[in-house]
Amino acid sequence: MAVQAVESSTTSSGSSVSLGPAVALSCRECGERFPLGPIFACVECFGPLEVAYDLPTGDPEGLRRRIEAGPNNIWRYAPLLPVPADVADKPNINPGFTKLVKADNLARELGVTGELHIKDDSGNPTHSFKDRVVAQAVEAARAFGFTTLSCSSTGNLAGAVGAAAARAGLRSCTFIPHDLEQGKVVMAAIYGGDLVAIEGTYDDVNRFCSELIGDPAGEGWGFVNVNLRPYYAEGSKTLAYEICEQLGWRLPDQLVIPIASGSQLTKIDKGLKELIELGLVEDKPYKIFGAQAEGCSPVSTAFKAGQDVVRPQKPNTIAKSLAIGNPADGPYVLDIARRTGGAVEDVNDEQIVDAIKLLARTEGIFAETAGGVTLGVTRKLLENGVLDPTLTTVVLNTGDGLKTLDAVAPTSGPTAVIRPSLDAFREAGLA
Amino acid sequence: MAVQAVESSTTSSGSSVSLGPAVALSCRECGERFPLGPIFACVECFGPLEVAYDLPTGDPEGLRRRIEAGPNNIWRYAPLLPVPADVADKPNINPGFTKLVKADNLARELGVTGELHIKDDSGNPTHSFKDRVVAQAVEAARAFGFTTLSCSSTGNLAGAVGAAAARAGLRSCTFIPHDLEQGKVVMAAIYGGDLVAIEGTYDDVNRFCSELIGDPAGEGWGFVNVNLRPYYAEGSKTLAYEICEQLGWRLPDQLVIPIASGSQLTKIDKGLKELIELGLVEDKPYKIFGAQAEGCSPVSTAFKAGQDVVRPQKPNTIAKSLAIGNPADGPYVLDIARRTGGAVEDVNDEQIVDAIKLLARTEGIFAETAGGVTLGVTRKLLENGVLDPTLTTVVLNTGDGLKTLDAVAPTSGPTAVIRPSLDAFREAGLA
Incomplete structure (x- = not known):
């Protein structure tokens, strides 16, 4: 073949x-x-x-200017991607350059005193990375x-x-x-x-x-x-490029990234290393953290057990877009988490739903279940003292809550159902 | 009060x-x-x-530079909006600067020889304008x-x-x-x-x-x-600003805009007039066309009857986000359509669904029913010779198909359902 x-x-x-x-x-x-x-x-x-x-x-300043003058999508990074130089002139859906949201409300709630950012890929054309x-x-x-x-x-x-x-x-x-x-x-x-x-x-x-x-x-x-x-797979490098450019050509200290096949995490690491090699960001350490759902956690299980081998699991989680029981890039993820001083952690379905609601309530971002996994793991790593709350941290939301309504629908409904009268409104205690 | x-x-x-x-x-x-x-x-x-x-x-060049140096959202137009000067520094969801898609595939299909663009507001944070x-x-x-x-x-x-x-x-x-x-x-x-x-x-x-x-x-x-x-209501002016800036500080010749209350259409007209007044675009004529669903068409009914008064209707259409039977800005819409040489037209539910599918099939954009109304009316106005196919036309998509799945679900399913075998695949005639 x-x-x-x-x-x-x-x-x-x-x-x-x-x-x-x-x-x-x-x-x-x-x-x-x-x-x-x-x-x-x-x-x-x-x-x-x-x-x-x-x-x-050889010419980081020239490259940086060329990127900054490019279109507001991933093709601004065409010089670093496996695409023809004239890619931006061809008909394509031009994803990327999604918002990096400085999540001050969320940071307060989580006790983060450093900068906390959400890279929100629900803004892509079909609303996922x-x-x-x-x-x-x-x-x-x-x-x-x-x-x-x-x-x-x-x-x-x-x-x-x-x-x-x-x-x-x-x-x-x-x-x-x-x-x-x-x-x-x-x-x-x-x-x-x-x-x-x-x-x-x-x-x-x-x-x-x-x-x-x-x-x-x-x-x-x-x-x-x-x-x-x-x-x-190289497309995921653009997440690394955008995060650093949107931080003012600066590496974050900590990144929390969901793991399905693990490809995205490995390519973000590749992208960060390229930016250092090209002289577009300062060469300094960063830590990469991987996030899985407890119901499909082959990589975090291996990480916690100190193993290099990822044992396949049969997935059973509401985070269906991460439900790959035998992740092809699992061993590479373990390498990267260990090499950078990061970790791999998992959260259960209830924690996923809680995290989706936390992000919506604090920042007005409705994440799909994968985003709930990543934020849920962020919270857990903060509680366990593994993530440093004083540093600059970027958390990925890779998709849109509209695509995984079932996960939150049973617990997201009206505060009250009332007749259309002021008396009924007062009785409901919402005034 | x-x-x-x-x-x-x-x-x-x-x-x-x-x-x-x-x-x-x-x-x-x-x-x-x-x-x-x-x-x-x-x-x-x-x-x-x-x-x-x-x-x-007084200083159009300075204003233009200031706008272009602004953030990639509506706050780049803060000097023209009822917001404090430091608005971009406050926590808000920063909508806008959504894609203006040059729709060459769609243009070919509709027989448009001029430029045809879709202003795609499904890219906003909660996926609507x-x-x-x-x-x-x-x-x-x-x-x-x-x-x-x-x-x-x-x-x-x-x-x-x-x-x-x-x-x-x-x-x-x-x-x-x-x-x-x-x-x-x-x-x-x-x-x-x-x-x-x-x-x-x-x-x-x-x-x-x-x-x-x-x-x-x-x-x-x-x-x-x-x-x-x-x-x-002033927020809708930003659609006018963005369209012109994304066209290279150029007025389109024709715009097709959906009508619910009519506010959006009147504010887009206001925004275009401001850009002319400020010297940011050339002062030239443009035509504004309004789009309604046949099942809620009080403005197009009045337009076609040559009346100034908009008679309320009881809505019955799949385009629920446009289903305002007594549109507050209806008379102003009639004024604008007539003054600019435009028109108001409507399409039925079947034409709405067809237009949603046409846009998805040609440009990879999944519009909500309101987008189907606007494109459906565009197609009808082209067929009737009311829209000029040789000019630069902008059609608005104000929302996301994920929010109105019911409209297309009955007619959008698999081409084939087969067993997982090559023989079954060949029999289905898809090879």
Whole structure:
């Protein structure tokens, strides 16, 4: 499969691939390099591949000015991403440059005396961080001559792929389990691509997609989270870039990041290291903390046990967008948390809901369950003295509460139901 | 009521009100002026009041530079809004500067050869344009010493008020009809303010709020869409400012704007006229088109009949956020459409759904039903030769499809439901 894919590392027209500063794919395990192409595993050791760059070092001031003069979306960082230089002129959904909210009300409530910020990715076009990664995959798909964009999804990703493909003028065909909530099905279907419901679990959907990639029926298809994964994953670096730029080109001291596959956390670390290497921020230590739901906590379990191996779990949590029982990047997350002096922690469903409400009540931000996990873990780490309340801390909200209404609906309703009269109002004790 | 309110045109501490360039309230009917205060109707003629300004004329280049150096939200236009000069430093949800999407795919499909743009306000913090107007009301509430923010709402506004109050550190108490969809109730409740469900219709809720304003129980309360309405409404001017700035300080030739109360349309016209007056854009004609749902079309009915009077209707449409049967600004909308050479048109529920899907399929934007109304009317006006397809046209999407899933759910589902096998996939004809 990988060998076959290496052979197609030029586009179908035979021209060579131009993805900006990206120069190769390199194996994260053995370091072997491969030409840019729609491959994702090393032919030598089966390790995961990631994008290697020739980054524009040597003129940090010039680079900073160039970024600041760029568009208000992720393409301001095009010189650091695997995308063509003219990416901003192409039709795409232009995610990113979402708000970094200085959360003073929340800080007071949590006893944080340093700066506390929420990086709020619910402001993306389809209201989750997935738009960042899919936008990279679209450019890779164009570069490799793919005309159909695809993915396996529990809903959110299918929506992001559908929207991005529509804008880019690509066909989409996405795959979901057949028993999803209506809201997620509508979001996945509305953009007009083909949406296939598979009679089975998400694991069945995944297995089916792996078969399809190796079959003639899947020829010319870019699966954003499979054969385009190395490019797709790089989109998460933009969270690191934006956080530092929005802090005034400054590294935060502490970051709290949710863990699903773990890819986002590892790429944020990669992005921070690049900014240091490029001289765009001061070289100083930072700590990365990972957040999981107790009902799907393979990485935090391994972290607490002092193990390097992540044992798969069967997920059972309301944080469905984080419910990956066998996270591909789990071991890398453990490395990063330990190397930077961070930690990995988890919270239960009740703590997740409490954290969603805390963020809404203090800052007017309605987070999806993944955001509740991240803030819930932040609170727990503060209570346990693991996070330092005097430092600059950034907490990620990666999605929108409108997509996970079920988690809070049972406990979020009217304070009172009354007849339309002043007497009834006074009796309710709200005056 | 109005007289009583005029007397409270200074804050409770007795200091005078400082709302930037706003100098007075003036009656739109008789022109009588009043000091800035929490009043909304003229004591002379009962006409609606609006904010009068002393705008910074004389140095358009300086003003333009100042705006462009401002934050990526509506506060970049603070010199033109009824807000204190230091507004950007206060805790608020900072809406605005949403994407203006050049909709080339949609243009091709509609036969538009000029520039077609979607102003996509689903990118606001609570995903509707309401965040713009509520943000103004928050500043007015602070200026007048109100500590509770309130509104009558069919759901979306209560969410926007709840979020804005939470961030601003104000109490909120909002009122909704008791039989709303669960999603809207959750959004209205999640921010932790008091939410009161009224056993009655939206009209009952409105009447109750009017009683409450005149009662001691409502003392110290700012109702964003009643006693703070003149300030609140000005938030819609920012749509005009952003559209022109994002077009490169250029007026569009044609704008298509949804009509609920009509306030938004009149304020966009006001904003465009201000930009001309300030020398920020060239003085040239533009046409404003209003969009209604057939099931609630009092303004388009009057427009087509050549009447100046808007006859109330009982709404029956899926576009619930536009379902105001007796729109307060209806006559002003008629004036503007006629004066600028525009028109007011309506579309039925089926056309609304078709337009939502058209926008999603071509541009990857999932609009709420109000967006479907506006695009549906755009399409109808193009087909009828009323809109000129060779000019620069801007169409507003004021909300998010996630909030009106019911409208499209019955017709948006999987293309196919299959077993997880390649044979089943081939049989479904999607390969």
